[in-house]
Amino acid sequence: MNRFLLPLGGFALLLVVLIVGLRHASEKGVIVSPLLGKPVPSFVLPGLLDAASPLDSKELRGHWSLVNVWGTWCPECRAEHATLLQIQQQGRVPIIGIDWKDDDEEAKSWLAALGNPYQHIGADREGRVAIDWGVYAAPESFLVNPAGTVVYKQIGAMTPQVWEREILPRLQ
Amino acid sequence: MVVELGHYALILALLLAAAQAFFGLAGAALGRERWLAAAPSAAGGQFVFLALASAVLVNAFVQDDFSVRYVAENSNAALPLFYRVTAFWGAHEGSLLLWIVVLGGWTMAVVARLRYLPAAFGARVIGVLGLISFGFLLFTLCTSDPFARLLPAVPDGNDLNPVLQDFAFAVHPPILYTGYVGFAVSFAFACAAMIEGRRDQLWARWMRPWTVIAWAFLAWGIALGSWWAYYELGWGGFWFWDPVENASFMPWLVGTALIHSIAVTERRGLFKSWTLLLAVAAFSLSLLGTFLVRSGVLVSVHSFAADPRRGVFILVFLIIMIGGALGLYAWRAPGMRSPAGFEILSREAFLLFNNLLLVISAAVVFGGTMAPLIADTLGLGTLSVGPPYFNPSFLVPILPLLSLLALGIHARWRRGALRESRRPLLLTLGLSLVLAMALALGVYAHPMPLTPIGATLGCWIILSSLYDPLDRLRRGLRVPAPLLGMSVAHIGVGLFVLGITFVKSNSIELDVALKSGQSAQLGAYSFRYEGVENIEGPNYDGVRGSVSVSRGGRLVTVLRPEKRRYWVQGTVQTTAAIAPALSRDLLAALGEDVGDGAYSLRLQYRPLIRFIWLGALIMAIGGVIAVIGRRQRASALSGATQAMGLPAGAAAQSPGSRS
Numbered sequence: 001m002n003r004f005l006l007p008l009g010g011f012a013l014l015l016v017v018l019i020v021g022l023r024h025a026s027e028k029g030v031i032v033s034p035l036l037g038k039p040v041p042s043f044v045l046p047g048l049l050d051a052a053s054p055l056d057s058k059e060l061r062g063h064w065s066l067v068n069v070w071g072t073w074c075p076e077c078r079a080e081h082a083t084l085l086q087i088q089q090q091g092r093v094p095i096i097g098i099d100w101k102d103d104d105e106e107a108k109s110w111l112a113a114l115g116n117p118y119q120h121i122g123a124d125r126e127g128r129v130a131i132d133w134g135v136y137a138a139p140e141s142f143l144v145n146p147a148g149t150v151v152y153k154q155i156g157a158m159t160p161q162v163w164e165r166e167i168l169p170r171l172q
Numbered sequence: 173m174v175v176e177l178g179h180y181a182l183i184l185a186l187l188l189a190a191a192q193a194f195f196g197l198a199g200a201a202l203g204r205e206r207w208l209a210a211a212p213s214a215a216g217g218q219f220v221f222l223a224l225a226s227a228v229l230v231n232a233f234v235q236d237d238f239s240v241r242y243v244a245e246n247s248n249a250a251l252p253l254f255y256r257v258t259a260f261w262g263a264h265e266g267s268l269l270l271w272i273v274v275l276g277g278w279t280m281a282v283v284a285r286l287r288y289l290p291a292a293f294g295a296r297v298i299g300v301l302g303l304i305s306f307g308f309l310l311f312t313l314c315t316s317d318p319f320a321r322l323l324p325a326v327p328d329g330n331d332l333n334p335v336l337q338d339f340a341f342a343v344h345p346p347i348l349y350t351g352y353v354g355f356a357v358s359f360a361f362a363c364a365a366m367i368e369g370r371r372d373q374l375w376a377r378w379m380r381p382w383t384v385i386a387w388a389f390l391a392w393g394i395a396l397g398s399w400w401a402y403y404e405l406g407w408g409g410f411w412f413w414d415p416v417e418n419a420s421f422m423p424w425l426v427g428t429a430l431i432h433s434i435a436v437t438e439r440r441g442l443f444k445s446w447t448l449l450l451a452v453a454a455f456s457l458s459l460l461g462t463f464l465v466r467s468g469v470l471v472s473v474h475s476f477a478a479d480p481r482r483g484v485f486i487l488v489f490l491i492i493m494i495g496g497a498l499g500l501y502a503w504r505a506p507g508m509r510s511p512a513g514f515e516i517l518s519r520e521a522f523l524l525f526n527n528l529l530l531v532i533s534a535a536v537v538f539g540g541t542m543a544p545l546i547a548d549t550l551g552l553g554t555l556s557v558g559p560p561y562f563n564p565s566f567l568v569p570i571l572p573l574l575s576l577l578a579l580g581i582h583a584r585w586r587r588g589a590l591r592e593s594r595r596p597l598l599l600t601l602g603l604s605l606v607l608a609m610a611l612a613l614g615v616y617a618h619p620m621p622l623t624p625i626g627a628t629l630g631c632w633i634i635l636s637s638l639y640d641p642l643d644r645l646r647r648g649l650r651v652p653a654p655l656l657g658m659s660v661a662h663i664g665v666g667l668f669v670l671g672i673t674f675v676k677s678n679s680i681e682l683d684v685a686l687k688s689g690q691s692a693q694l695g696a697y698s699f700r701y702e703g704v705e706n707i708e709g710p711n712y713d714g715v716r717g718s719v720s721v722s723r724g725g726r727l728v729t730v731l732r733p734e735k736r737r738y739w740v741q742g743t744v745q746t747t748a749a750i751a752p753a754l755s756r757d758l759l760a761a762l763g764e765d766v767g768d769g770a771y772s773l774r775l776q777y778r779p780l781i782r783f784i785w786l787g788a789l790i791m792a793i794g795g796v797i798a799v800i801g802r803r804q805r806a807s808a809l810s811g812a813t814q815a816m817g818l819p820a821g822a823a824a825q826s827p828g829s830r831s
Contacts, residue, residue, distance in 0.1 A: 004501060018463065020548060
């Protein structure tokens with residue numbers, strides 16, 4: 001065996017690793033959430049619309065739910081809003097909102113103007129809960145199963161394609 | 173319409189890059205002189221169109237043309253003009269264009285010095301560079317067009333990421349890329365030498381200055397990035413072993429091995445195939461870094477918007493370029509055996525160890541960076557490694573490397589007679605032990621176990637580097653530029669080692685909540701929190717705190733850390749306040765308002781942290797001195813050879829060369 005072939009062999013091995021990594025990256029969605037397959041972080045947030053009804057992570061048990069992290073300052077959130085309203089009208093899964101680092105009054109007038117797809121909204125004014133969820137940037141959505149385990153994470157806007165290809169099959 | 177012009181310019185540049193690759197490589201293979209002459213012209217044309225495309229993109233930013241998707245995503249009407257220009261490389265598409273423009277710049281520099289190379293060799297170099305440029309232009313046009321329209325246009329843009337609105341970031345990418353991409357030139361020289369199957373070592377002489385300059389820029393670029401992370405991210409850390417940082421650090425380590433190995437090849441004709449392999453490896457690691465950062469296979473705090481489709485494209489490109497070069501190596505390197513030998517303890521032997529240890533250290537970084545991917549491939553689940561792996565593992569090859577550096581400076585070429593150098597060796601070692609103890613026990617008390625070792629090594633490297641130049645001056649001799657450059661670069665290494673040693677062992681960090689008027693004590697310094705006020709900038713508002721620092725009752729400085737809220741993206745950005753000095757940095761960063769008039773504050777004292785970046789800068793300066801000095805000597809020599817009617821290469825053999 002020619003020792004000058006060794007670098008080429010090493011490169012071939014490296015390629016195997018890169019190809020596998022690339023396949024996984026495209027399968028799983030780009031950024032893998034450490035939360036996938038884990039129980040949701042426990043939290044209690046003040047309610048946005050009704051201060052008397054705080055959002056408790058216990059509400060995420062016993063049924064499927066779609067947790068959506070959003071903010072009025074985020075242009076992509078405006079883009080996904082119509083899709084969220086459609087999802088709400090289908091009634092397959094309740095949408096729980098986490099209003100991230102936002103102004104309460106602005107958030108209320110945004111919902112009044114555009115419609116409210118959420119069953120319940122918690123106001124994460126300092127962004128502490130979003131950190132527990134590992135949020136990189138809004139919007140992000142998490143699909144949580146009845147056991148309270150995160151089974152899918154969508155980074156970026158929710159689109160009809162994502163809903164049909166990623167969320168609906170998991171709800172079956 | 174103007175924007176489409178930029179798009180067309182990129183397409184024309186792509187076609188010219190193809191022509192450059194074809195005429196350069198085929199012309200040299202078939203011996204067609206006209207084709208040889210066409211390659212540099214195509215390169216020139218390509219550069220003109222690249223410049224035009226860049227001008228169009230800059231113009232789109234300056235004019236706030238939010239019908240261009242890239243501009244809309246990375247700029248805003250309220251963004252200051254300076255950052256509107258630097259937003260050019262604020263995200264994936266534009267930074268890719270910057271990469272190609274920098275490659276074009278390097279190609280033009282090679283073209284300008286083409287007359288010093290044999291025609292066929294030069295054409296092959298230009299041809300290989302054309303091939304690289306073609307690949308990247310195709311990548312840009314197919315997957316990452318910066319001129320894509322956003323219709324209908326949005327009224328205002330999404331703003332540049334606030335952490336990038338900063339001076340160091342504005343200059344960091346161009347300098348870093350100049351280093352990164354500069355290894356493409358070394359790669360092209362190595363490929364040309366392998367295609368020709370050259371048995372001499374002239375290619376090493378031709379390749380050396382380009383490699384050293386690229387290496388110097390990379391050192392400088394990495395240091396700037398580290399400095400930026402230090403003050404902009406607001407945590408006081410300067411290196412995170414993040415995949416993106418490692419992507420630039422690995423080529424630098426291999427490049428460092430390369431510039432030492434080229435010296436041996438050029439001077440003694442040894443290590444030829446090893447030098448070629450390193451030249452291929454340095455650029456391959458640059459390409460691999462590009463792949464890791466932009467394909468989404470690794471997650472990083474500062475990776476670009478990732479897209480697996482881009483990954484597939486770069487992967488194919490990697491296979492063609494790296495696979496091709498390594499295939500060429502397997503074919504040609506066996507014919508490049510070196511006749512000369514050397515003794516153990518000669519300078520060659522030290523440089524061989526230097527190379528092995530540098531490659532091992534690069535492998536350590538490589539292993540840690542790739543660990544998540546390797547674990548994934550083997551089905552071991554998700555795994556990520558951080559400083560707890562990197563810091564100790566990296567020291568394993570680096571500590572012997574530094575000791576051998578201090579020893580090896582005193583070694584002579586060919587002969588393994590360290591006995592002759594016993595006096596300078598013992599003198600410098602003894603002196604540095606004394607200095608190190610004074611530093612580690614006296615000036616900076618409370619040392620950690622590695623502190624005396626680091627301090628001794630740092631001092632020893634500096635003193636050893638000073639010895640030869642000072643000795644020559646004492647004997648009334650001139651200090652030749654290569655020696656001066658080498659000494660300066662090694663002094664940079666020593667300063668860097670001292671900096672790291674004391675930052676790691678003597679920094680003090682404190683996270684406290686203070687009400688206005690309350691103080692916290694860090695070593696000899698007393699930090700007193702005075703309160704906050706509201707501020708407003710061009711595209712943000714926020715608060716500015718005020719922390720006065722005193723030592724022994726005397727006011728040293730007033731730190732004013734800020735917390736800004738950028739309007740468009742709504743992100744909150746902490747700007748640490750730093751009082752820099754050569755001997756220490758004092759840092760304060762503003763945390764959360766914890767209510768009751770109190771703020772949480774992060775306070776830090778970091779001794780000698782400036783030595784880290786200063787060391788890197790001095791290393792780079794050393795490289796530049798060596799290249800410029802050599803060029804002056806070489807041009808004087810080549811003038812003399814032409815007068816004697818000798819071929820240019822003959823005079824270039826150095827007096828000590830035997831092979």
